Amino acid sequence: MAKQFRTTLGRTGVVRWLLLWILMVGSAMSPHAAPAQPPTPATLQLVPFTDVKVDDVFWAPRIETNRKVTVPYDFKKCEETGRIDNFAKAGGLMKGEFRGIPFDDSDVYKVIEGASYCLATQPDPQLDKYLDDLIAKIAAAQEGDGYLYTARRLFPPDKMPAMSGKERWVNLRSSHELYNVGHLYEAAAGHFQATGKRSLLNVALKNADFLCTVFAPDKLRYVPGHQEIEIGLVKLYKVTGDAKYLRLAKFFLDERGKPDGHNLYGDYAQDHIPVVDQTKPVGHAVRAGYMYCGMVDVGTLTGQRAYLDAVDSIWQNIVSNQIFITGSVGPRGGGEAFGDAYELPNATAYNETCAAIANALLNFRLFLVHGDGKYMDVLERAIYNGFLSGIALSGDRFFYPNPLEFDGQRKFNHGSAERQPWFGCSCCPVNIVRFIPQIPGWQYAVGDGAIYVNLFIGGAARVKLGDNAIKIVQKTRYPWDGQVRLSIEPEKAGEFDVLVRIPGWATGSPLPSDLYRYLDKSDEKATLAVNGLPVAIKTDKGFARIHRTWKAGDVIELRLPMPVRRVAAHEAVKADEGRVALMRGPVTYCAEAVDNGGHVLNLVLPDDVQLASEHHSDLLGGVTVIRGQALAAGRGEDKSVRTTPAALAAVPYYAWSHRGIGEMAVWLPRTADKAKVAPAPTIAGASKVTASHLWELDTLAALNDQIEPKSSGDHDVPRFTWWDHRGTTEWVQYDFAKPRKVSAVEVYWFDDTGRGSCRTPRSWKMFYKDGETWKPVEAPNEYGVEINKYNRAAFKPVETSALRIEAQLKPKFSGGILEWRVLE
Secondary structure (H helix, E strand, O other): HHHHHHHHHHHHHHHHHHHHOOOOOOOOOOOOOOOOOOOOOOOOOOOOOHHEEEHHHHHHHHHHHHHHHHHHHHHHHHOOOOHHHHHHOOOOOOOOOOOOOOOOHHHHHHHHHHHHHHHHHHHOHHHHHHHHHHHHHHHOOOOOOOOOOOHHOOOOOOOOOOOOOOOOOHHHHOHHHHHHHHHHHHHHHHHHHHHHHHHHHHHHHHHHHHHHHHHHOOOOOOOOOOHHHHHHHHHHHHHHOOOOHHHHHHHHHHOOOOOOOOOHHHOHEEOOOHHHOOOOOOOHHHHHHHHHHHHHHHHHHOOOHHHHHHHHHHHHHHHHHHHOOOEEEEOOOOOOOOOOOOOOOOOOOOHHHHHHHHHHHHHHEEEEOOOHHHHHHHHHHHHHHHHHHEEEOOOOEOOOOOOOEEEOOOOOOOOOOOOOOOOOOOHHHHHHHHHHHHHHOOOOOEEEOEEOOOHHHHHHHHEEEEOEEEEEEEEEEOOHHHEEEEEEOOOOOEEEEEEEEEOOOOOOOOOOOEEEEEOOOOOOEEEEEEOOOOOOOEEOOOOOEEEEOOOOOEEEEEEEEOOOOEEEEOOOOOHHHEEEEEOOOOOEEOOOOOOOOOOOEEEEEEOOEEEEEEEOOOOOOOOEEEEEEEEEEEEOOOOEEEEEEEEEEEHHHHOOOOOOOOEEOOOOEOOHHHHOOOOOOOOOOEEEEEEEEOOOOOOOHHHHOOOOOOOOOOOOOOOEEHHHOOOOEEEEEEEEEEEEEEEEEEEEEEEOOOOEEEEOOOOEEEEEEEEEEEEEOOOOOOOOOOOOOOOEEEEEEEEEEEEEEEOOOOOOEEEEEEEEEOOO
């Protein structure tokens, strides 16, 4: 079929046709691929990104940076870290052992996919040749039956039992054998669509054909430990029209959660109950997002509404109590997971960049099915905030987690307090590179004789509507300006509808639920005009419909007011109680220390403070800044909390952490009692802290920050641990600014029983420094190791310049401390 289309349509035609098949969820199906029952077509089809030319102040630079910087940078990192060499080694093209993590194969596939999308919009012979050479290595690594997993081919299973079992498929919970090839399928479809070459597609089809002989109700019934292959199989189905790929995607979904299943992964991997019975998001957020995408794909193409009904319930749950104001999801670092309802912490929010991407991919699919602008509202929130914060303006530095508050010290970003150039697990950098080129493809959609304008991005698009072709030229400075000018230029005059999205943020809803609400009122309304004449806005599913006979030269003008808005969270979100976030248009803001005198966690924004915005073209790539006169909370001489006037400046959240390490906050307290004021001076607080060992994700400052733990297993406060030292003798030490007379200490031990491998120590002792000699304190009352309390150790008073705790860790366990007090 693809060959026939290439012959009749030529290169341009095949690219456009393939895009309609590969990127459009629910597009018309091949006559050779009829499923078991009639499909339920998606309401809409997207206009392919190859038919959209972006030319604006916001997205054009980012798309170009992705093409010129991030694509080659990610390929270079894949070379330096051995990811590409693993394929050459597995194919016998070079000697050597496997390097890295077995799911590193998927990183290479994702960069190929992103590079292919770049080729689809702008020819690049050098990149094209690079991909040809790389694909040859991948093809060489494939085994004769189609199996492709470099780790297993290069590594004896006993060297990596968690990732490669004695037999294929026996460790799918963690091996990523199926996850890897899911990304292979997506890359192969993208490369074929961009170039018309079958080199990578043939590798993918050989692998998929093999899997179809392995997995079936009467054969192996294992399911992937990390969902993704379902999306890839659907893309192969759309490229080839072969229904067996769709059937296998459906099989992997249907086998999940079965009581008699071979691999029950529990709710961590959404394997606790059948997928059609799931009603709320659980477990690993990226796994969940990819599975929900696969459910929409399969449900749309097979006509089985149960998949879509389940995802609809899950989506409603997410937007009602599981999504951050930045459009991010997945608050828990443990398991990179969804949490309980309204569990939306700020400082400890995980919010993996990949999870924001999965959230956006899900919402554009649901938009195509339901034709409702609320899904584009969520997508827009994610791409301008939760996703975009994951990549630096330079295109070569990345966030893995994306917290909404930062104390200036915590190494939240996998061992760093700022964006990193790469990670051991670098799924986020390579996911970004394939995501950005797809954004223009979500700008317009068509369906039922209408054109939908979904996103406001300057540039030009060619839209096919029936037998008419319409050029749309959009001019805007969105998201900094709410003025949008749409020139409608049909090849021939024609009667049809243009539906313009009126974002929820412009009509009183920060997101489509009661999870967030505006505190302030705004009388400004969105306005529409056609050829200068006002048009009444009557929205249906978030869109204003304009019906007329359109001719070349017609112009739609949309004005979206963009006042600064205060946002409050639902009262059940305890982390945001008494706090306010700032928004302007679709952009969420934050306060950074660099703009606010070195600190922001003590800033207070009373409700009556007037806020204004001003654009700075020379700041952070060009941003609009919010300014006002706030208050700074601090302690007076009597140690009581007082406030003084302080200028407030807030910048877009996505742009934080470009100007050095410092405090950051999205949610600001409305009253002084909610501010984080520096604690009153103490001996411990003024001490210099050192330790025998510190885990890279922890901080020494946790010992004397005076932040009270809720329990020994509190993961919402900074912590100190000796991880991953186990069963060893370790120490932690305070050096005083001057000698002090002390007589007791109180220690709050860290213990994450049920979640990790830190326990209270087997025993501990206290030493003081006498000159240059360490001596044990005399007559200590007790060295307690109880959890969920301060363990007080009183001793004969000593005058010293330093104290040291020496702890003997339990065999096979590590340990840590949440707070250590010193008493005079």
